[in-house]
Each structure stands twice: as structure tokens, then as C-alpha cells.
Amino acid sequence: MSISTKYDPIEVEDKWYQYWLENNFFHARPNPEKEPYSIVIPPPNVTGELHMGHMLNNTIQDILIRKARMEGKEACWVPGTDHASIATEAKVVRMLREKGIKKSDLSREEFLKYAWEWKEKYGGIILEQLKKLGASCDWERTAFTMDDDYYKAVIRVFVDLFNKGYIYRGLRMINWDCEAQTALSNEEVIHDENGEKSILYSVKYKIKDSDEYVIIATLRPETIMGDTAVAINPKDERHNHLIGKKALVPFINREIPIIGDDYVELDFGSGCLKVTPAHDQNDYEIGLRHSLEVVDTINLDGTLNEKCEIPRYVGKDRFEVRKLIIEDLGKTGLIVKEEESVTKIGRSERTNTVVEPKLSLQWFIKMKEISRKAHAAVMEDEILLYPTKFKNTYNHWMKNVRDWCISRQLWWGQRIPAYYFGKVEEDFVVAETPEDALNLARDKSGNSNLTTDDLQQDPDVLDTWASSWLFPIEVFHAFGDDKFDAQKGKLIKGKNADLDYFYPTDILVTAPEILFFWVAKMIIAGYEYMDEKPFRNVYLTGIVRDKLHRKMSKSLGNSPDPLELIKEYGADGVRTGMLFSSPAGNDLLFDIKLCEQGRKFANKIWNAFRLVKNWKVDENRPSDQNDFALNWFEARFNQALTRLEDHFSKFRMSDGLMTVYKLIWDDYCAWYLEMIKPPFGEPIDKATYDRTIDFQERLMKILHPFMPFLSEEIWQQITNRTTEQALIVSEWPEPKAFDKLLIDTASTAFEVVTNIRNIRNSNNLSPKEALELQILTSSKEVIEKASSAIQKMANLSNLTFVTDKPDNCMHFVLQSGEYFVPITGEIDVESQIEDLKKELEYNMGFLSSIMKKLQNERFVNNAPGKVVEIERKKQSDAEVKIKALEERLAKLI
RNA sequence: GGGAUCUUAGCUCAGCUGGUUCAGAGCACUUGGUUUACACCCAAGGGGUCAUAGGUUCGAAUCCUAUAGGUCCCACCA
Numbered sequence: 018m019s020i021s022t023k024y025d026p027i028e029v030e031d032k033w034y035q036y037w038l039e040n041n042f043f044h045a046r047p048n049p050e051k052e053p054y055s056i057v058i059p060p061p062n063v064t065g066e067l068h069m070g071h072m073l074n075n076t077i078q079d080i081l082i083r084k085a086r087m088e089g090k091e092a093c094w095v096p097g098t099d100h101a102s103i104a105t106e107a108k109v110v111r112m113l114r115e116k117g118i119k120k121s122d123l124s125r126e127e128f129l130k131y132a133w134e135w136k137e138k139y140g141g142i143i144l145e146q147l148k149k150l151g152a153s154c155d156w157e158r159t160a161f162t163m164d165d166d167y168y169k170a171v172i173r174v175f176v177d178l179f180n181k182g183y184i185y186r187g188l189r190m191i192n193w194d195c196e197a198q199t200a201l202s203n204e205e206v207i208h209d210e211n212g213e214k215s216i217l218y219s220v221k222y223k224i225k226d227s228d229e230y231v232i233i234a235t236l237r238p239e240t241i242m243g244d245t246a247v248a249i250n251p252k253d254e255r256h257n258h259l260i261g262k263k264a265l266v267p268f269i270n271r272e273i274p275i276i277g278d279d280y281v282e283l284d285f286g287s288g289c290l291k292v293t294p295a296h297d298q299n300d301y302e303i304g305l306r307h308s309l310e311v312v313d314t315i316n317l318d319g320t321l322n323e324k325c326e327i328p329r330y331v332g333k334d335r336f337e338v339r340k341l342i343i344e345d346l347g348k349t350g351l352i353v354k355e356e357e358s359v360t361k362i363g364r365s366e367r368t369n370t371v372v373e374p375k376l377s378l379q380w381f382i383k384m385k386e387i388s389r390k391a392h393a394a395v396m397e398d399e400i401l402l403y404p405t406k407f408k409n410t411y412n413h414w415m416k417n418v419r420d421w422c423i424s425r426q427l428w429w430g431q432r433i434p435a436y437y438f439g440k441v442e443e444d445f446v447v448a449e450t451p452e453d454a455l456n457l458a459r460d461k462s463g464n465s466n467l468t469t470d471d472l473q474q475d476p477d478v479l480d481t482w483a484s485s486w487l488f489p490i491e492v493f494h495a496f497g498d499d500k501f502d503a504q505k506g507k508l509i510k511g512k513n514a515d516l517d518y519f520y521p522t523d524i525l526v527t528a529p530e531i532l533f534f535w536v537a538k539m540i541i542a543g544y545e546y547m548d549e550k551p552f553r554n555v556y557l558t559g560i561v562r563d564k565l566h567r568k569m570s571k572s573l574g575n576s577p578d579p580l581e582l583i584k585e586y587g588a589d590g591v592r593t594g595m596l597f598s599s600p601a602g603n604d605l606l607f608d609i610k611l612c613e614q615g616r617k618f619a620n621k622i623w624n625a626f627r628l629v630k631n632w633k634v635d636e637n638r639p640s641d642q643n644d645f646a647l648n649w650f651e652a653r654f655n656q657a658l659t660r661l662e663d664h665f666s667k668f669r670m671s672d673g674l675m676t677v678y679k680l681i682w683d684d685y686c687a688w689y690l691e692m693i694k695p696p697f698g699e700p701i702d703k704a705t706y707d708r709t710i711d712f713q714e715r716l717m718k719i720l721h722p723f724m725p726f727l728s729e730e731i732w733q734q735i736t737n738r739t740t741e742q743a744l745i746v747s748e749w750p751e752p753k754a755f756d757k758l759l760i761d762t763a764s765t766a767f768e769v770v771t772n773i774r775n776i777r778n779s780n781n782l783s784p785k786e787a788l789e790l791q792i793l794t795s796s797k798e799v800i801e802k803a804s805s806a807i808q809k810m811a812n813l814s815n816l817t818f819v820t821d822k823p824d825n826c827m828h829f830v831l832q833s834g835e836y837f838v839p840i841t842g843e844i845d846v847e848s849q850i851e852d853l854k855k856e857l858e859y860n861m862g863f864l865s866s867i868m869k870k871l872q873n874e875r876f877v878n879n880a881p882g883k884v885v886e887i888e889r890k891k892q893s894d895a896e897v898k899i900k901a902l903e904e905r906l907a908k909l910i
Numbered sequence: 911g912g913g914a915u916c917u918u919a920g921c922u923c924a925g926c927u928g929g930u931u932c933a934g935a936g937c938a939c940u941u942g943g944u945u946u947a948c949a950c951c952c953a954a955g956g957g958g959u960c961a962u963a964g965g966u967u968c969g970a971a972u973c974c975u976a977u978a979g980g981u982c983c984c985a986c987c988a
Contacts, residue, residue, distance in 0.1 A: 020949060217988080235988060248988095285987045297988075361986075409914050410983055417979060417984075529982085563920090565982095597936070598922055604981090606922060614937075617950040628947035650971090672924075675936070690947080769955080777942095778954050784945055875968040884929050884969090891930090 020630065024623035026587025026616075030726040042086075042745050043153045045093035047518035054085035055519040056094040057489045058154065059527040059535070060162065062101035064108050064139045067146035067559040067579045069529060069595075069607060076592045077670055078526045079152050084665065085523075086153070087718065087749035094153060095492045096144060097160035100136075100668045102430035107197065107368070109135050109429065123429050125476075132429050136163075136900065146580060151588045151725045152747070156877065160492040162484045163431070170496035171431040171484045172449055174546070176862050177449040177506045183383050184423075184433075190301045191422060193375035194365040195319030199426040200379055206363040206372050213362050219287055219354035220346060225272060231256070232353060234286025236360055237296070238346065239338040241266060242325035243314040244273055244294040248303055251277035253288050265350055269326045276307050298374050313376060335373070337503040378442070380424040380433060380477070388418050390541035394550050400540065403556045404603075404669045407529060414533050417707050421538075423483045430478030437473045438462055445475075464557060484536035489522055489551035512801050519723035520547060524554040524668075532557065552691055555588040556668050559604035582612060589724035590615035596674045596723065618678060619727050622720070625686050626731045629709055630693070635700035642805050643705045646692035648756070649763045650712060653684050655755035661719060662752055681716055688767065692806050710735060759856050765833045766810075773811040776827045776838055777892060780845075787814035791823055794834025822908070827869075830856075830901045832894060850909050858904045864895040 037043060047053070056078050061071060078094060086092035094327040108121050109132045120128060131402045144159065160167065178184045193199040218238050223231040231247055247264045260277040273292075280303055281290045295313035296305030304311060314325040321330045321338050330338045346352045392415035394400045395408060402408050421870050424433060436454040437445045439462060446457035451469055458472060459465050487496075490508070493516040495501075500512040511517065520541035521543070527536060536555060543551035561569045561576075582591050594612030598605055657680040664673035693709065695701045701709075714735060721728040721744055732744035769790075777784060790813050792800060797818055798806070819837070825844065826837035868887055870876050877885055 022952075226958080233988080237988080280987095282987055290988055292988095299988080358988095360988090406915060406982095413913060413984070532983095598963080603916095608922085608937090610937075611922095613950080617948095620950045621948065624948035624951085626947085631947075668925095669924090672935095675924095678936085686948090687952085695945090757940085774953060775955085781942085784953075786945080873968060877968085879968050880929070887930065 020627050022624060022627070024587075024620045026589060026619065026726060027584070029730045030149075033726050033729045034151065036729075036743070037153065037745055038156075040740050040743065041511055042743065043094070043155050044733050045091045045155055045519075047514045047599075048091045050765055051089060051091040051519050052881070053093070054082070054088075054090035055095070055490055055522040056082055056526070057095045057522055058097060059375055059525070059531075060097040060099040060160070060488060061143050061145075061483060063098040063136055063141050063161065067143055068149075068581060069654070070558075071143070071147070072150060072579050072591065073561055073605060074526055074528070075147055075150055075152050076595050077556065079150070079592075079725070080596075080670060081524060081526075082153055083722040083725060083745065084749065086745065087721065087747060090186060090746065091518075091843055093158070095154050095160065095581055096147070096152070096154035097158075097492060098140060098155060099163070099481060099485050099489070100144065100161065100430060102425055102478055103197070103199070104428045105132065105136070106429040107346060123558075128428050149580060149583050149588060151592065153725070156400060158486070158492060162481070162488070164495070166494050167484065167491050168431055169449070169694040170487055170491045171479065172434050173356050173501065174487060174542075175431075175434055175479065175483075175494050176447055176449050177503065178382060178387075178545075181506055183387050184447075185383065186380050186442075186735045187377055189296045189381065190423065191377050191379055192363065193373040193377065194370060195317070195318070195373055196368040196370040196538045196764070197365065197427075198317055200375075200377060200422060200424065201365055201372060207366050208363075213360060215358050215362070217286060217356050217358035218346075218352055219356075220267065221351045221353055222264040222267060222291075224259065224275075225265055227262070231259060231264055231275065231289050232287040233291040235287045235291055236358065237293075238342045239330075239335050240293045240296045240314065241291065241319070241342065242269055242321075242327065242330075243293045243295050243310055243312045244271070244291045245294060245304065245310045246273050246279045246307065246589075247275045248281050248292050249275060250279055250281040250283055250288065250289045252279070253281070255376070256288055267346065267349075274307075274309075276303075276309075278303050278306065295376055295431045296374055301374075301376065303356065313555040315373060315375070317375075319370075320677055321890050336371075367763055379422050380435075380475075381481075382421040382423055382597050384420050387545060388415060388537070388541050389414070390544040391537060392418075394540060394544070399552050400552065401554050402520070403554065403863070406557075407532060407557055409536065411532060415537065418764045419566040421480075421483075423480045424477040425474075425480050427478050428476075431484055432483065433475040433477050433479060435476070438471050469478050482534050482538055485535060486641065487546075489525075489539055490516065490520065490542065490546060493519060495546075506546075507548065521550050522552045524556055525552040526556045526558060528560065529557040530560075534612075543672060546594070554668070561605050561607050564606060564608055566604075566606065577609065582609075586612040586616040587619060587726070589619050589727045590756040591679075593618060593674060593723055596671050598671070618682070619724065621682060621686065622724075622727060622731070625681070625690060626713065626734070628690065629706075629713060630734070631725075632704045632706060633700040634703055636703050638700060638702035640680050640702040640704035640878075643693045643805055645763075646689055647705065647708050648760055650684065650689045650755075651708075652759050654680065654712065654715060655753045656757075656760060657684070658719065658750060658752040659755070677716075677719055677723060685712065685716060688763075688810075692809060711777065717744060718747060721745070722748075725764050735874050762799055762802055763806075765799055765831070766807050768831055769800070769807055769833070769836060770810045772836065773813070773838060776829070776840075780827065780840060782840070784812060787812050789813065789815040789817075789839050791817050791819045791826070791837040791839070792834055793819055793822060793837070796833060799833060822904070824908075828905055830898055830905075832898075835901050837904075846909055850906065853902055853906045853909070857899065857906065860895055860899050860902065864892065864899065867892050867895065 056339065056389060058078065059074065082092050082094040112135065113120060118827055139476060147154065175184065192206045195199050215236050217234055217236055219232050219234050219240065221232055233247060243265050249260055251257055259275045262275050263272045264275055266273060280299060281288065292300045292303050293302045294311045294820050295308050296315060312324055313319055315335055316322050319335050320332050321335065323330065323331050330341060364370065365372055391620050393400060395411050402411065434449060435445050436458060438458040446454050446461055448454035448457055451472060454472055455467060455469055493513060495516050497510050500509055502509050525536065539551045543549060563569055563575045567573060567575060586594065591612050593615035595605065597611045597614060633871065657676055661673050661676045664676060695703050714732065717728040717732045729744045739790055773788065773790065794800060807813065808816050823837050823839065826839050827844065829836050867888055871892060
């Protein structure tokens, strides 16, 4: 039988994924016999494609869920997708535009039909891609934030929050995207770090009934016609005499008050600020303080309207008007200065157009009250964030939480269930269905003749996060009619087996940039509807960057195609590659070399398996010469497993992988297998073979979460397994107590081996040439225990203990004793002397630093006895070593 | 402007409550190797005043203060 020396992941991976699926290993259901363990996936955008961030995220989740499954928990990983209203709508609009269809030519229903078609076509892609990665999601539970149930849940929650008084409709300064014609949340507005160049104009405003002028500075002259005041800092000696007078707006000569407000900076521009409440957040707030008139001169599409009073400007885009008005102001000599200025102007994340601050009627959630428990939960460690530094960030944000604008002027999403029936702003009702709305409207208006035709539903949809904040609850179909107590506004316990069993989930793995968008909001919803947190732990991954520290993105073109990567390196290789460089919470500098390292690791494991697989067993062969190796590896395995568990408990995935990596590569392959390996062609004894198989099985178990495919393949090849015996559902090993002394003995032995190999290296001695070793030591037992291993690993013909120092030897001194290797060839005495001198010098320096400490009375008196003891031991060890080196040196000279 | 956080080997990072895990790991690098499991490999080796300056202490990579530089979040000057 021959097995390839190269591990080929491609066929193996598809085979096992299919096998796991067919046997339903990913599916979980409430099981009172077992402890639940659940994770909900951060739902990717429904029309998105897998990128490196997803790869990292989902690898981590899969590792956790696989380990939990092996630990005998009922492990449930719920997958799903997010309808992502803005992103998806933008894509659909673009797609339609390419077909020559304008959104504005379509009815809402027609548009949604296209959107759903788009969703059906592309919606599943990303989940299929996750399967290639090995994600062991419970696919039967796949959720979509616009599923019928889910849609209803979101509406139900809106109505409930409205009835509880958390939702209100209000006039607010919002970020308006003139191109997409929608409001944007602050988070969707991008400010370029370096700012953008712009020109700051100084413009003269005449003072009424006077020849004086006031000079204001503005970046946005096109908003001049919306000015309703000029503000001056009352402390400003230069201008404060003007406060109380009136200024005249250029061209239209509107009289506006000159007011005092300390918002105005003394040393920016001219010190006088034109106040345009309709078009600037700060100006709006100044306006509120001084009860200023609001003149809104800009339309939703960014053109100016007739309120600007200048016909030449009406209907033209704000940027065009800027050019025109500068021309006009220039002609009349009103511009006194133009200077270059850099401003951190906001642009829409989606359309990249300059965001227009705009007053608009929007729906809001009052955040202060509703977020209180969510704030406390993190501060009091009811929910743990990894890494913990995000706790501070979270705190800062929650303390200063602002009301959440949840309406979006889009069609793709849950439509706001508010129905208008009259002329006045207050003439609306909020209800889950049009029928309920009609009843409410009849009550509210006192007009029992109202019909559904008199009701107009709000055209806007809800912010995506206002649906995905229910994800950890609603994936379990929580808000059904009989499960929700509308009176209390709570979900009823005991009505939903899945929810009762799996909620709260164990961990959420997501990106730090959506800590507030999504994580905080889920916590809020969790406490509001379940009186319970949605997850115990939050693991925040870093951003995947390239070697130049740039964020990997499609637009930069610096992101490899994940599926291509998987093809080339295998899913196992890519998974480990991602993890090799991924400390929790830090950005990951992705380097394709790491995937290569992952692939090499897979190959290494494969070959170790091949070696063992090909051994012939001889039942009659004695095994005692391997006792040391067997017992040592047993101890070493448990030591590593203990470490691994510790890493897992702190979500240090990268360290966990490295622990397994070193255990397999260094300890198992480089030392253990080499120690027990029979000479070529010879069989191995039964006892050693059996235990090696046992080791290999346990190694595959702890490898499985990281490299599920390779480990399952080897597992199944070691022995024929029944379905129930598949590795994916096998039992995770318990860390046992281990013999630390034995591990120390082994490292002493390995140190000896390394030194002998070193001697070979520096004397050009072939590893095939057997050497002799003579040892002068006071602790013979330690070496004796490991002597057969040392002989084998160092290729010694002979290992003897001596009482006198032999001549003509290569020589080294270790803590454990003095070692002599007679060699036949010429010994380079000069270089030996050189080396000895160096080593001696180092040890003398070491000793003197210790002596300094020990001679310091304050150290001896104050330091704990144990520490002093250690120093004394160091001293005597160093003295012994120095003595040996000196004697040796004397002999050579 | 407010806040957080970081600076340890060429690179990416570990180093928890100050003392044997104290100067570490992986990769990269150098040297040598056709040792029948693996050249996707083996063996050995060289790399660091722990950002800088002070302080606390018997003792500091670890605690404190300041400085410099980086990263992130929030707010934002018209």
C-alpha cells in the first residue's frame, strides 16, 4: 500500500463536509441531558461575498463550536443573512440602472419584486462559501432578517416600543444623502482623516441703519440665504458691541439679529459666525437656544428651492450655486478674503456624496432609559468583552448615548408601521396591521367613517440594525403571537423550547467596528425582551489588513479571493494561516505565507500519520526500551492540553493553535516519533504501537477544531469507524495530571542530544557516524533514565559514566554534569580554547551579578526566602560550572 | 479638543497580580545536510539597553510621572 507523501486537501475536504452534513452532525436541538452551547453568526449581507474578515470570524466561531460539540455540549451555531437595507438597495438600484431602469420609474411593489429576485439569486452564495471553509453551522436554522416571521417580529417590536414611549417622531438635524435620498446615521458618514481642501470665504454683511459691516467666514456661501442670525462670542472685544443690532443678509436683505453665543470661537475666521439653523447641526442648536427662525433653502435632492428668494439659484445644485454666489458676491465686492482651508467634511459611506445636514421628520428611539441595563451589564462583567480594552470604549459610548434615528428613506426593509390619516403631523397611529391601524385611527380621530383608503402608511423602512438587533432572539422564532405578552412587552418564558434552551448564547464573534451599531443594540434588545443578556462573551476580532497595514478591501484590490486560497492551500491551511497571526482583538496582518505554513503543517501531520500507518507490528518484540519516550509524551501531551484549555478559556485562539502546532511538530514528530521509530524495515513492538495510535488519536482530537478536515481524514484512516465514532462527535480529552519531573528529565536529555549534534556540526561529523559519550556527573540517575533515548537520538555507540576527565575529547558542561565526546579526527584546540574562554567569561559575569545581589544585605533581609534561595542555588551552580570550565581550559592550555 | 490603547529580535506578537517561563514564540535569516514519514523536510546557529527620561523598590519589560511616536473611538471650528 502506498499513500502519497503529499496531502491533498481538495477531495478530502469535500468528502468530509458532505459526510458531516449527511449525518446531521451540525444540527442541534434542546436536550435536557446536555449542556447547551450556542453561537449566532454575525449575519453577512445577503448579497455579499465572502471576504477575509468573514474567513477569520467564522474560523474562530467554528473552532469554538466544534470544541464545544466534542465536549459533549449541544452545540448550536445558527447561520443567517442580513437584508442590509442600504447596501442591498444600492446594489439593486445599480443593477437596474445597468438595465436602463430607473428606480423612480418603478412602483414600490415593482422595485421590491426586483429586490427579492436579486436576493434569491445571490442570497445563498455567501453561505455556500462558508461551507467550503468548514463552518459547522446548523443549516436547518438558517435565518434571514426579512423572513416573514422575522419581519413581523421587527414590526411587533416597533409597535411595542412605540407603545412603551421609547419611539417618537421628531424634527432632527440628520445626515442627508442627496443622491440616495436617504437619511444616514452618523456611523454611515465617513470623514476623511486628512480632510478635504476647501475655500473659506470672508463675506461682508451690512449692519442695519449704519455704514458698518460685519465680516463672517463661511465654507458654504450657498447657504447664506438661509441665514437667520449672526453670532459673536460675548467675550470678543472686537465685535461684542454689535450684539443686539441687526445685520442684513446679502442680496435678499433679510434682517437678522446679531446674537451673543460662546459657541463661537474667538480665533477662527473673523470671529463672527453666520447662523443657518436649517443646514448645520451646530447652527441648529444655536437656533434652538435663541429661538431663531429656520429657513430651509435646500431640497432633498440638493438643489436650492424658492425660499432662497433668488430665482437664478432656484433648482440648481448646491455646489453649482456656490460657484454662482461667489461670482455674484465678488461682483458686488462683498468678498473680502478667500483662503484655503482644510475641512473634515462628511461623505456618504454608500454614495460618496457630500452629506447635507438637513432638518427632517424622522423616527427615533430614545436611548437613555432603554440602554441602562445594557450599559451596566458590560460594566459589571455580566457580559465580558475580549479584549477588555473595549469595555472603556463601550462605557464612553453608552454614557453619551444619543437617540437612534431608525428611519431610512428606502424601500428594501421593514416598512415603518405608522399610518397617517389627517393633515396634522400628529394624525398618525402605529399598529402591526392596517386593520388595527384603522381601529386606532377611528378612535384617535373620532371619525368612525375612516376607511383603509384614508390611511397612508409611512413610506420609510427601518434601519437594518433595528432588525438585526433582534438576531440572537428571533433566530429562534421568538415573537410569535402566543409567545409575546403584548401587555408587558416581554417574551413569555416556557413557550419556546429552542429559545429557553439556547438563549443566552455563549459567545458573539464580531468586528469591533460594529460594537455600537450592533453589539450594544442586541444587548439592549436582550434585556428589553428577555430580561437577559444575549451572550456571555463578546470576542472582537481585528481587521484583516495586508502587509502594508492597509485594510483589505475589494476596492483596493489587495484582498485575495478566499475561495482561491482554499483551493490552493486547503481550508485547513487557510484556517490555520489566518489564526497564526491573530491575537485576540488585534488587527491581523495577513500574509499568504501563513497559509503556506498552514499547508505545510497539514503535510507534516499527514506524513507522521503515514509513518505510523506503515509500521509492521511484532507482537513478540519487547517494548521496555521505549518506556521513557512513552511516559514522557504522555506527560507532555497533558501539559500541552492543560495549556490549550487555558488558552481556550481566555479565547486566545492563536496561542491555542500554536500549542497544538508545537506539540505535534516538535514534541511528537521531532522527538517522540524519532525516539520510538524502529530501524528501517524492522517492525515495532505491540505496546509501543498501540500507545502511539492512542497518542495520534488524541492529537487528532485536539487538532480537530483547528483543522477539521485533515483530522477527520486521519482519524477515519487510523481505524475504521462507525458513524457514531466520527471525530467531529468524539470525546474531547480531559487534561490529566502530568509528571513534571519526567518532563524536566527529558529536557535535560534533549539538551545533551542537542550539544552532541552541535559537536557533529562544528566538526563536520556525519550523523551516521556513531559517537561515544562519557559523562562525569553527580546525578547519574537522571541520565540513566533517559540513556537509551539519548543514545538513539544522538547516535551514540556507547554511553558511560566516568570519574576522571578523559583526554582528546570534545567537551561541554551542563547543569547536569560534564560531557566528553572522544573523537578520532584532529581536534581544533585553538577554537576550543576560544569557546571555553567565552563561556567562562559569560559565567563569571553571571556569577558576579548574583554575588552583588547576595552581598546586598537589604536584598537578603527583605526579599522572600524563596527568592534568596533561588539566588543561592544559581550561585553554587555557576561556581560548579566555572570550576569545570577552568579545569578544562587549564588542561588544553 | 475628549477618551482609549500601544511602543519587546528583521516581521508579527506572548510575557496574568513586580523575583526560574525573564528576556520568549512563530516566521524570516545564516550554516550544514539526497539520515527511506515528510526538501511542504532534518539538524544547528546568530539576532533585543524591552520607545526615551525620571521616579518608587532590596529588585522594574512589568508599578508611577513626563516626553516622543503610532493606532482606534467619540466630538468637531463656521
